Amino acid sequence: MAKRIFITGGPSTGKSSLAEKLAYQHGIKHVLNTDALIGLGWSEASEAAARWMDEHADQDYIVEGCATARTLRKWMRGKPGQPLPEGSSVYILNQPYEPQSKPQQAMAKGMYTVLTEIYGEIVSRGGTFEQHTGDTTTP
Secondary structure, three states: OOEEEEEEEEEOOOOOHHHHHHHHHHOOOOEHHHHHHHHHHHHHHHHHHHHHHHOOOOOOOEHHHHHHHEEEEEEEEHHOOOOOOOOOEEEEEEOOOOOOHOOOHHHHHHHHHHHHHHHHHHHOOOOOOOOEEEEEEOO
């Protein structure tokens, strides 16, 4: 089965480490860290990441970063009623490894607001939510 993994959460919650671990475990070569797109602005970054999903539609991939929820929202808005890509699963990381600054706390709150908004739609379009516990270090 295809694997399309989406990892979201606030800053310093282990998203990149989990992405690296899952990419290694599943042999996934295509990983997009949405944080690399932030220089574009929130809306433009999520638009670019949604396009990236389409460009890699026939491959396994991981999208991770604070803008992942916005990416999913943007992708779904551009494709009303269309199922999520086969094998889509969402991981939500919510325990920071270090204290967050006020701007980081605001970023996390914004991510959860978007995720709450689209949660039902993700499920209705065939996405699943995965529980992650434990160490995110690579083997």
